[in-house]
Amino acid sequence: xxxxxxxxxxxxxxxxxxxxxxxxxxxxxxxxxxxxxxxxxxxxxxxxxxxxxxxxxxxxxxxxxxxxxxxxxxxxxxxxxxxxxxxxxxxxxxxxxxxxxxxxxxxxxx
Amino acid sequence: xxxxxxxxxxxxxxxxxxxxxxxxxxxxxxxxxxxxxxxxxxxxxxxxxxxxxxxxxxxxxxxxxxxxxxxxxxxxxxxxxxxxxxxxxxxxxxxxxxxxxxxxxxxxxx
DNA sequence: TGAATAGATGAACATATATTCAACTGAAAT
DNA sequence: ATTTCAGTTGAATATATGTTCATCTATTCA
Numbered sequence: 001x002x003x004x005x006x007x008x009x010x011x012x013x014x015x016x017x018x019x020x021x022x023x024x025x026x027x028x029x030x031x032x033x034x035x036x037x038x039x040x041x042x043x044x045x046x047x048x049x050x051x052x053x054x055x056x057x058x059x060x061x062x063x064x065x066x067x068x069x070x071x072x073x074x075x076x077x078x079x080x081x082x083x084x085x086x087x088x089x090x091x092x093x094x095x096x097x098x099x100x101x102x103x104x105x106x107x108x109x110x
Numbered sequence: 111x112x113x114x115x116x117x118x119x120x121x122x123x124x125x126x127x128x129x130x131x132x133x134x135x136x137x138x139x140x141x142x143x144x145x146x147x148x149x150x151x152x153x154x155x156x157x158x159x160x161x162x163x164x165x166x167x168x169x170x171x172x173x174x175x176x177x178x179x180x181x182x183x184x185x186x187x188x189x190x191x192x193x194x195x196x197x198x199x200x201x202x203x204x205x206x207x208x209x210x211x212x213x214x215x216x217x218x219x220x
Numbered sequence: 221t222g223a224a225t226a227g228a229t230g231a232a233c234a235t236a237t238a239t240t241c242a243a244c245t246g247a248a249a250t
Numbered sequence: 251a252t253t254t255c256a257g258t259t260g261a262a263t264a265t266a267t268g269t270t271c272a273t274c275t276a277t278t279c280a
Contacts, residue, residue: 010207015141017210018203022135027268031129035120044227057269059228069213078226078277088209093128095205097120099198100127103179137238154257167239169258188247188256 024068025093029053030061037071038090041083134178135203139163140171147181148200151193 025031032051036042042050048058062082065071072085084090135141142161146152152160158168172192175181182195194200 010145014207014210014214015145016138017214018206019136019138019141021206021210022132022141025132026129026136028126028129029268031125031132035125045225054270055227056229056271060268063228075227075277080227086213088212092202092206092209096128096131096202097124099202100124100131102198103196104124104127139238155255164240165257166241166259169256170238173258185247185257188254190257 020068021089021092024065024070025089025096027061029057030065031093033058033061033065034070034084034090034093037082037084038087041081043079043081045079047082130178131199131202134175134180135199135206137171139167140175141203143168143171143175144180144194144200144203147192147194148197151191153189153191155189157192 025034029051033047036047036050044055044058044062047053047062048055051058062071062073066073070084070086070089071082073080073082075081135144139161143157146157146160154165154168154172157163157172158165161168172181172183176183180194180196180199181192183190183192185191
């Protein structure tokens, strides 16, 4: 499949990065945060209210998302406004959603 | 964004399913198994040799993948041959890979 | 300056996950 | 029938992850 004839043609680093990306998306609250920020930039408090999560929990998750370069923030006064830094990840989420729904349809038919 | 005016327009069940799907993909060895089975159907032993993993570890992971309807198996004699039951998941993996590589290119430029 | 507000952080805890080991099942070959 | 081979399973362990709580910093406003 690749020049050296081995079957697994992927460079380890890319696959590893991909798995980190999936890890980010594997948590429900993180997905919800991403989905929310995809609609509007907002503060930590806004997110925590919208999703009924503790402010601290949101802050912790936002840090993970920031470390993964998925969100970025701007400080304004004592607020910090978060936004999606990388909308690609949202696209991947949408594709997964689409997939899930297709599977669901399939199951209903069968 | 949706009929009831709330921002988060997703049905909970779909998002939940999506997160489960990402959870599956978030493990390096599972991705490697999926990538391998995408190339060829093969036995547990084959997989464990190809990836230098313990047979038992592979078996455990295959069970998770089977429970998630991502692989299926056929018994032949004392062997069990595994195959991808759902190639969509591989597509999602490829998209993530592509994404990761684009990001990498971006970083090199910056 | 001091109180109030927004957010970040670290420790502690609970839970989830992955791997290993040993024991098991079931089929094939002797 | 017993040995061997392929795979599964459950328990144990180690590690990762997510949430909460208390505390801390920084900014605004009185």
